[in-house]
Amino acid sequence: MENYTKYKLKSNDELVSLLAGKDNLFIVACNKCFKEFESVDEPECGELEKLAAEQGKTITGSAKVDFLCNKIQTEKKLKDLLPEGTENVLVAACGLGIQTVADLAGMPVFAASNSLNYRGYHGMALTKKGCDACAQCYLNVTGGICPIVDCSKSLVNGQCGGAKNGKCEVDGNKDCAWEKIYRRLEKQGRLEEFLNQPVQMRDYSKVNFKAVNDYVKSVRETRLDGYYGGVHPSERKEYTEHIALERFPDPEVVVIPLSMHAGAPANPVVQVGDTVKVGQKIGEAAAFISSPIHSSVSGTVIAIENHGHATRGECLSVVIKSDGKNTLDESVKPHKDLDSLTPDEIVEIVREAGIVGMGGAGFPTAVKLKPAKPVDTILLNGCECEPLLTADHRVLLEFADDVIFGLKAILKAVGAEKGVIVIEDNKPDAIALLEEKTAECSNIEVVVAKTKYPQGAEKMLIKRVTGRKVPSGGLPADVGCVVSNISTTKAIADAIKTGMPLVERVVTVTGERLKKPGNYIVKIGTNTKDLIDYCGGTIGDDITIKAGGPMMGFVLSDTNVPIMKGSNGIIAVDTDHTVEQPCIKCGRCADVCPMELSPLYYAKYADEENWQGMKDKNVMDCIECRCCEYICSSKIPLVSKIKTGKGVVRGMK
Amino acid sequence: MLITQLKAKETIVSLVDGKKAFIINCQGCKEVHFPEKEAAELEKELAANGQVTGVITTDYICNPDNMKLRLQKHMDEIEAADVVLVLSCGIGVQTVAEYLEEKKVCAACDTFPLPGFQGVTPLEYKCDQCGECYLNLTGGICPITACSKSLVNGQCGGSKNGKCEVDGEMECGWERIYRRLAQLGRLDALKCPTQIRNFATDEEVSK
Amino acid sequence: MKITEAFERGEFVVTAEVGPPKGFHIEHMLEEAKTYLSGVTAVNVTDNQSSVMRLGSLATCKALKDEGLTPIFQLTCRDRNRIALQSDLLSAAMFGIENLLLLTGDHTKLGDHPQAKPVFDLDSVSLIHTVKQLESGVDLGGNELVGEPPKFAKGAVVSPCSDSVDVQLAKMERKVAAGCDYFQTQAVYEPEKFIQFMEKAKQFGKPVQLGIVIPKSVGMCRYMNANVAGIHIPEEMIDELKADKEKTKAGITGVEIAARIIRECKPYCQGVHIMALGWESKVPELLKQAGI
Secondary structure, three states: EEEEOOEOOOOHHHHHHHHHHOOOOOEEEOOOOOOOOOOOOHHHHHHHHHHHHOOOOEEEEEEEEOOOOOOOHHHHHHHOOOOOOOOOOEEEEEEHHHHHHHHOOOEEEEEEEEEEOOOOOOOOOOOOOOOOOOOOEEEEEHOOOHHHOOOOOOOOOOOOOOOOOOOOOOOOOOOOOHHHHHHHHHHHOOHHHHHOOOOOOOOOOOOOOHHHHHHHHHHHHHOOOOOOOOOOOOOHHHHOOOOOOEEOOOOOEEEEEEOOOOOOEEEEOOOOOOOEEEEEEEEEEEOOOOEEEEEOOEEEEEEOOOEEEEEOOEEEEEEEOOOOOOEEEEOOOOOOHHHHHHHHHHHHHHHHOEOOOOOOOEEEEEHOOOOOOOOEEEEEOOOOOOOOOHHHHHHHHHHHHHHHHHHHHHHHOOOOEEEEEEOOOOOOOHHHHHHHOOOOOEEEEEEEOOEEOHHHHOHHHHHHHHOOOOOOOOOHHHHHHHEHHHHHHHHHHHHOOOOOOOOEEEEEOOOOOOOOOOOEEOOOOOOOHHHHHOOOOOOOOEEEEOOOOOOEEEEOOOOOOEEEOOOOEEEEOOOOOOOOOOOOOOOHHHHHHHOOOOHHHHHHHHHOOOHHHHHOOOOHOOOOOHHHHHHHOOOOOOHHHHHHHHHHHHOOO | OOEEEEHHHHHHHHHOOOOOOEEEEOOOOOOOOOOOOHHHEEEEEEEEHEEEEEEEEEOOOOOOHHHHHHHHHHHHHHHOEEEEEOOHHHHHHHHHHHOOOOOEEOEEEEEEEEOOOOOOOOOOOOOOOOOOOOHHHHOOEEEEEEOHHHHHHHOOHHHHEOOOOOOOOOOOOHHHHHHHHHHHHOHHHHOOOOOOOOOOHHHHHHH | HHHHHHOOOOEEEEEEEEEEOOOOOOOOHHHHHHHHHHOOOOEEEEHHHOOOOOOOHHHHHHHHHHHOOOOEEEOOOOOOOOOHHHHHHHHHHHHOOEEEEOOOOOHHHOOOOOOOOOOOOHHHHHHHHHHHHHHHOOOOOOOOOOOOOOEEEEEEEEOOOOOOOOHHHHHHHHHHHHOOOEEEEEEOOHHHHHHHHHHHHHHOOOEEEEEEOOOOOOOHHHHHHHOOOOOOOOHHHHHHHHHHHHHHHHHEEEEEEEHHHHHHHHHHHHEEEOOOOOOOOHHHHHHHHOOO
């Protein structure tokens, strides 16, 4: 079979007469969708160029584009593409692509192709014509065989007189749908049910295009709200969002990894047998991008050894047996009040307290507070866009004053004019509270953002709130912003007010497979398994446990790993029983990628080990938010393929 | 791409008919409408009556291989049910019905067409895949989808104040086409021969 | 008789319109038509007007013809595909019905069966083309007809007072190109607009009949202004109807207005088409006042 989907070039005769009297052509061809993703370029562009040249036409240029119907991306691609002197644009695409170009080109645009009639094919794309979307599903009276699609006449009350040997009168190769329906109902003992049903009459007014159009418009608006792409996975925050914080009982032993941050692991400054106190430094920052580590209990160091780690496999860790007394280290004492502290002093306190980004990435906060470029806006990320997690939400509710104090400290440290606390609209209680508490602060504002994942990603948050776009490969400071996580900000407040370094954090333990979900204040180094056991354990077997949320979390094959500075959640969810299938080029990944990339190419290139191709498609811009993998209809593990590619590309430099 | 809407509650209740049901929710194409709240409510009600043997919420059940992998874990619950209630588009229901051939598999939703499943979706553009693109005659505005009657030879007499006779909020497609052609200096396109539609274009695809 | 013959003779052609009832008893309708419309050149029979199901146009045409009147068979694309349309055209020819008015038809959603499947397999332009094709002895599928092909006077409609008259003129041009012989217009209440329209329409060289609907009441005018495409009744005209309620109720004011419009437009067009909408009895008086 010819390799085409969606559209086919018009006949040569028609194209020749179409070109008559038109010259200076620019040719655009859409790389087809909903097909096996084998070739990158479809042949139509070349065929058209050849035909136009034969007709003695001047071709000013040509372009092959993926998903021409994606207006936003097409607009970017078409910009400056049409050369001077172009008078007509010839498009080979389905009707959607042609209309998109016709709207954008500002000059006559002509269709060189006919859209193929694929009505009825949807779902997993071009597998089988199955549903005509008639808006009045008849499958219940037909044993699950569609009479609208499978019967040539779309009869809804039974077989016509045209069937011969069980075949359709229109197509002798096609089984009579009503014969199939009858046999299936017979098999299920449902013939009487069929015979007794009332006369079926189709209602053609049911397809309400107005409602459909309104829906499409609203979905489009949501998709593009604030920034391009993103998804809205089912939130499932109701398990824990109303549960107040509870202090997790002190563990007998803590295992504190020396690497819980981006950059170099800390160097241990204690030895086996040493006695340590709460807040005592046990590991020292090993480089500029690194962080010190502190003890979360008082007791004795019983081992410094490799231990299981949620994200790194194994990591050198300090194992401390608690004496149960929680004796404070002498170094833990309040600093001067905020007004008396200089910006440098604040940064130093943050550095010494071992504070790192607690949203997961673990970038040392002190480094962030010394931006290389002038910063005018500090954004507090209160979005917590990951489904299931409610740790930041609870911190906002129960430690609002600390969060605001921390923000003030950051503002002072960085010398920024404005602080913005961004909260998603699914947390109205937190919004109301923070609005009330910041009413008097002229330089602090609460911004409510419509819930959309990955809103909490720095670049998305900045785009949403300020409209500024962080350049490819750039940092927030490049556009005058610093973004800080809620728990991190609260940790800064603690470090200044009490002198306590980062030794504990709030963790949401939840998921549909966890008996007793909750939000806990947990000491760093607490064993994850103990935490799960404390929550009543899990329900049933075949469960997946993740550190973090369902989108960006890490699968824990072994729960014998410690809670770390970046552990915002532990979740127990159903295992996903799917396997990777070939890409059908449905384009959904390109539609949801907030970085406006084309993830489908990463899957293809990773399999081909075409690392240069990955680099050319800007794989390094990927923020690994997993939107593409979430939406992928073929269940391709895109993020792991991307991570592999990034690793190789990084080495290429 | 589609929109699924829950059938009337009475209809669904009568499908279960006081017996036991296994429920499959397909939140398939994700951004495409799935009546999440209504479905949850209904399922809660049925469960309260002890009528539910199991519920799974999944995606892309139209993909037969992955659908099977997911259902296999629940075969006991499916066995115990008299009816399998599928909340999905028509494709999903049929995929399940074919797999569970001996079982009464019912559709709890109606499926509405959503234009533009060709690629990125949903879209602001519409294409009815008529198989004989008219965009060259219309300045790039599709008369099949932009006109309520899918007229291909010009405006009917029903437009009032530039709006369609069927929907007063919808712009008359042919008025839009005329303006676009005028703007492009291409009104001569209207002097083309009389257009007659060919409704047999799906043959090519079914081959 | 073909209505085109009357145009060719240079007559100012008057036609009127009847709507078949919802039911098959048409004695009353026939009686009214004979009494009041015998003076007109031909009588249009609507085809399930406004998408409201009624007695068929073709059968009613035959009944009118049997009573000695000249019917114009209105045919819309709403309810029939190209097979049924061509078949009905041949049936009309067999009955000796020679005049056609070919329309797209209102959408099904506007009528009393909104659940119905709207057909629109053809539209008004392609329907004219189809008739032309049949007249050449070949059907739309390219198959030859048996015996002498039918011959019709092919009419179509246009809205001169439409808010988008340029778009209407473009469609009119396509209808002419497809083979339309004459036009009847949507009801006109603004003679100036009609005259301007005719200035542009005369290039097509096809006879145009001015459309007239007698304004019955203020309420009817308001309704048409709000809901009926291509119609706008000026406020002064509505004020005229308001002035003397009794006179309006008796139909005197409406007939006066309609007659005035005809008188003003007559020099610019080739006939008048009266849609009496139940006021068939007023037609003779209207024609008298209009000086026809």
